[in-house]
Amino acid sequence: MALQRSTIEEFLTKTWTQREAAARFLLPLSWLFGALTALRRLAYRCGIARAHRLPVPVIVVGNIFVGGTGKTPLTIWLVQALRQAGFHPGVVSRGYGSTGDGPRAVTAQSLAQEVGDEPLLIAGRTHCPVVVSRDRVGAARMLLAAHPETDIIVADDGLQHYRLARDIEVVLFDSRGVGNGWLLPAGPLREPASRRRDFTVVNGSHEEAEGLSGAFRMRLAGLMAEHLISSEETTPRALRSFAQTVSGYSPVQIVAAAGIGNPARFFTLLREAGLQFREMPLPDHYDFSDNPFAGVTAEVILITEKDAVKCRQNAALKNDPRIWVVPVTAQIDRALAEQIVEKLRGHSTA
Numbered sequence: 001m002a003l004q005r006s007t008i009e010e011f012l013t014k015t016w017t018q019r020e021a022a023a024r025f026l027l028p029l030s031w032l033f034g035a036l037t038a039l040r041r042l043a044y045r046c047g048i049a050r051a052h053r054l055p056v057p058v059i060v061v062g063n064i065f066v067g068g069t070g071k072t073p074l075t076i077w078l079v080q081a082l083r084q085a086g087f088h089p090g091v092v093s094r095g096y097g098s099t100g101d102g103p104r105a106v107t108a109q110s111l112a113q114e115v116g117d118e119p120l121l122i123a124g125r126t127h128c129p130v131v132v133s134r135d136r137v138g139a140a141r142m143l144l145a146a147h148p149e150t151d152i153i154v155a156d157d158g159l160q161h162y163r164l165a166r167d168i169e170v171v172l173f174d175s176r177g178v179g180n181g182w183l184l185p186a187g188p189l190r191e192p193a194s195r196r197r198d199f200t201v202v203n204g205s206h207e208e209a210e211g212l213s214g215a216f217r218m219r220l221a222g223l224m225a226e227h228l229i230s231s232e233e234t235t236p237r238a239l240r241s242f243a244q245t246v247s248g249y250s251p252v253q254i255v256a257a258a259g260i261g262n263p264a265r266f267f268t269l270l271r272e273a274g275l276q277f278r279e280m281p282l283p284d285h286y287d288f289s290d291n292p293f294a295g296v297t298a299e300v301i302l303i304t305e306k307d308a309v310k311c312r313q314n315a316a317l318k319n320d321p322r323i324w325v326v327p328v329t330a331q332i333d334r335a336l337a338e339q340i341v342e343k344l345r346g347h348s349t350a
Contacts, residue, residue, distance in 0.1 A: 012255070017176075017179055030184065037190070055144070058140070058152075059170065064290060068260050072121055074332075079126040089150065090144070090152075092168055093122070096118065103135070105146065112313055118235060121309055138267060159191075170197070170201060172201065190204070200216070202217055204218075216332055218332050221329050239273035240273050243274045256301075258280075259306070260304055266278055293320065
């Protein structure tokens with residue numbers, strides 16, 4: 001099932017890159033999708049559908065390109081930047097794959113199957129209140145009731161959740177840009193590329209950031225790896241050290257696995273560290289209910305932080321000494337944080 005899903009994702013990714021026959025065949029459905037989404041936006045703008053405003057400012061971090069673009073590292077960066085500016089942020093999220101209909105607080109004891117992998121990672125990295133629910137308004141109200149000191153809400157991946165009124169929208173792209181520029185299903189976009197927003201961030205190179213006017217560039221940096229089996233005795237290890245030999249002239253056998261929206265991004269980071277490895281792309285939000293590494297021949301298995309939160313909750317994986325986690329940190333021009341804070345405080349960002 002996982003391999004089948006991965007194959008479908010590869011086909012769609014290729015189709016959405018160019019305006020070839022397969023994409024053109026689906027174009028009429030894209031027009032219909034665009035009309036429906038436009039009507040939905042209009043309903044909220046005209047007050048036919050009600051948007052709920054919270055007693056604190058709301059920042060929405062999201063994307064219009066379907067799939068992963070790096071929202072979780074950006075959300076973590078934003079929460080940390082807001083805290084440095086004197087705010088007390090809380091995070092609400094859909095919690096992809098989470099169970100239950102009502103809002104649920106994310107704690108250190110939460111299971112990924114209950115609250116989702118990304119909220120677990122955000123809570124662990126930021127140590128701020130996190131609540132998940134399909135209904136972001138309900139999640140935010142529960143968070144504010146439980147943590148009255150919270151003075152700003154960051155909505156992770158809630159761009160199209162118009163029911164939650166927002167003060168600032170941050171839209172994230174990656175190296176794929178806008179793909180072929182068409183809406184679903186002929187292209188990869190949930191909304192037109194011309195959609196208004198307050199800030200644009202591109203998780204990619206300077207050249208890719210230049211393709212979107214006024215965009216801030218985000219770079220994901222990761223130089224160290226941590227043992228999945230964490231203890232006081234284990235110490236982080238430089239990624240480049242895995243390229244060294246372990247016996248004679250035999251190189252270390254490395255497998256890199258990534259169950260994220262764009263595994264190529266993780267693989268590129270490792271190659272930039274000088275590593276040679278076998279790629280193991282997995283479907284986004286792969287649940288690790290089984291052990292995909294059981295039959296893998298490797299001395300070292302490198303995984304993402306997002307995958308690590310689920311591997312630690314699997315008895316067959318959490319004690320595998322081969323598994324190392326590669327944490328990444330978003331690096332963004334400090335001017336983005338300054339302009340967001342200025343806008344929150346009612347000043348012009350021009």
